Amino acid sequence: MITIIDYGSGNINAISNIYDILKIPYIIASTPKQLENSERIILPGVGSFDHCMDNLNRSGLKEILTKKVMIDKVPILGICIGLHLMAEKSEEGKLLGLGWIKGVVKKFDKNIIRHKPKMPHMGWNSVKIINRLDLFKGVNLDKGFYFIHSYFIDNLNKENIMTTTNYGNTFVSGIHSSNILAVQFHPEKSHSNGMKLLKNFSKI
Amino acid sequence: MLRPRIIPSLLVHKKGLVKTVGFKQSKYVGDPINAVKIFNEKEVDELIVLDIDASVENRSPDFDMIKNLATECRMPFCYGGGVKTVDHAIKIVKLGAEKVALSSSVIENTQLIKEIGDAIGSQSVVVVLDYKKSGLLVKRLELFTHNGKKSTGINLFDFVKILNDLNVGEIVLNSIDRDGTMKGYDIEVSKKVREIFDGPLTILGGAGKLEDIKEIVDEFKIIGAAAGSLFVFKGKYKAVLINYPSHNELFNEI
Numbered sequence: 280m281i282t283i284i285d286y287g288s289g290n291i292n293a294i295s296n297i298y299d300i301l302k303i304p305y306i307i308a309s310t311p312k313q314l315e316n317s318e319r320i321i322l323p324g325v326g327s328f329d330h331c332m333d334n335l336n337r338s339g340l341k342e343i344l345t346k347k348v349m350i351d352k353v354p355i356l357g358i359c360i361g362l363h364l365m366a367e368k369s370e371e372g373k374l375l376g377l378g379w380i381k382g383v384v385k386k387f388d389k390n391i392i393r394h395k396p397k398m399p400h401m402g403w404n405s406v407k408i409i410n411r412l413d414l415f416k417g418v419n420l421d422k423g424f425y426f427i428h429s430y431f432i433d434n435l436n437k438e439n440i441m442t443t444t445n446y447g448n449t450f451v452s453g454i455h456s457s458n459i460l461a462v463q464f465h466p467e468k469s470h471s472n473g474m475k476l477l478k479n480f481s482k483i
Numbered sequence: 484m485l486r487p488r489i490i491p492s493l494l495v496h497k498k499g500l501v502k503t504v505g506f507k508q509s510k511y512v513g514d515p516i517n518a519v520k521i522f523n524e525k526e527v528d529e530l531i532v533l534d535i536d537a538s539v540e541n542r543s544p545d546f547d548m549i550k551n552l553a554t555e556c557r558m559p560f561c562y563g564g565g566v567k568t569v570d571h572a573i574k575i576v577k578l579g580a581e582k583v584a585l586s587s588s589v590i591e592n593t594q595l596i597k598e599i600g601d602a603i604g605s606q607s608v609v610v611v612l613d614y615k616k617s618g619l620l621v622k623r624l625e626l627f628t629h630n631g632k633k634s635t636g637i638n639l640f641d642f643v644k645i646l647n648d649l650n651v652g653e654i655v656l657n658s659i660d661r662d663g664t665m666k667g668y669d670i671e672v673s674k675k676v677r678e679i680f681d682g683p684l685t686i687l688g689g690a691g692k693l694e695d696i697k698e699i700v701d702e703f704k705i706i707g708a709a710a711g712s713l714f715v716f717k718g719k720y721k722a723v724l725i726n727y728p729s730h731n732e733l734f735n736e737i
Contacts, residue, residue, distance in 0.1 A: 293556065404484065429604055
């Protein structure tokens with residue numbers, strides 16, 4: 280069973296719709312009790328960093344989520360701002376992140392992006408897999424995934440890099456650390472590639 | 484490598500999909516959810532849906548419709564029409580749209596762009612600029628709102644300069660004069676806007692064949708090429724047929 284965290288930020292419907300199509304069972308959790316028996320967790324996130332973090336802080340889910348991930352080692356997939364929340368902090372906001380993975384979320388440097396558009400990084404881009412091939416089984420890497428963001432994770436340990444993508448420079452578009460997986464792009468909006476990734480996650 | 488975005492742009496009028504010519508002569512082309520299902524199968528890069536009644540009728544967005552569309556969309560979804568407040572934008576993103584398109588409300592009050600950006604992230608704030616040539620003696624490019632009915636007196640390029648300083652996520656540049664004509668994009672105006680604006684730009688209005696898309700991709704490289712008629716009509720008699728080129732057709736030819 281997959282548990283999709285509903286803390287008021289993120290595209291819950293699009294994710295659940297894909298699991299409906301794949302006939303993979305899931306629950307949408309908005310209370311600590313619903314998280315107690317989770318076997319796999321998805322942490323989505325759309326919006327600004329502080330807006331999402333504030334919603335998570337107020338949801339009453341942070342404590343049990345941290346226990347599930349850091350102590351029980353339940354597999355978790357973060358999406359977009361869901362990835363940012365796992366870092367220590369973000370230049371986009373003032374609030375502290377969850378700090379599950381060493382790293383700081385930074386804004387793209389306009390000056391090193393030579394083309395227009397400069398920011399946000401938006402559209403379909405390819406990813407290079409550094410680690411965790413199991414999550415990307417069957418994915419068409421050229422077609423890639425849909426991105427929409429101006430911030431990315433940096434200052435992380437090399438062993439936590441899962442994928443990289445090129446935009447101006449190479450940046451880290453996916454991170455991992457044992458049971459923790461997170462992607463900067465939106466699998467729920469990336470057609471068959473995204474469906475494959477979400478299916479693969481259900482088997483991890 | 485980041486690819487150009489090829490984007491069907493759909494108009495909702497009285498709960499059905501329509502296609503217009505010059506923002507007039509709306510022709511019914513089908514059911515919105517049905518169209519989304521077909522575009523899912525075709526794996527389109529993105530989808531824009533604009534409710535062309537909301538601002539004209541001075542009403543709020545139809546949140547039920549947005550929820551149904553966003554749930555169905557397996558591609559990034561941009562909704563526009565009647566978005567007037569920060570709360571509207573938050574609700575739309577929460578319902579599952581990646582982007583919120585604004586037009587009349589932010590042309591009247593540019594402060595709203597920052598307020599909405601702070602709430603939903605500036606990358607999700609799209610501004611649609613409907614423009615046409617106006618003036619009897621001196622031709623100029625003027626912004627229009629309320630489905631092309633209301634002139635603003637604001638010059639297109641002046642407003643793009645303001646938007647560039649405001650950290651907008653994307654501009655959708657929509658030529659009223661070319662809407663539905665299928666005679667090609669307004670490249671000259673697009674070039675000037677590209678010079679002024681640093682962020683993602685999507686061009687809408689006039690695409691009639693894949694070569695039109697190829698032309699702007701050659702010119703601008705990373706660009707959004709949006710079209711209505713091209714993706715809902717087929718053949719010279721404009722029979723309604725939802726269509727979209729395959730990945731190969733687009734990128735081997737382009």
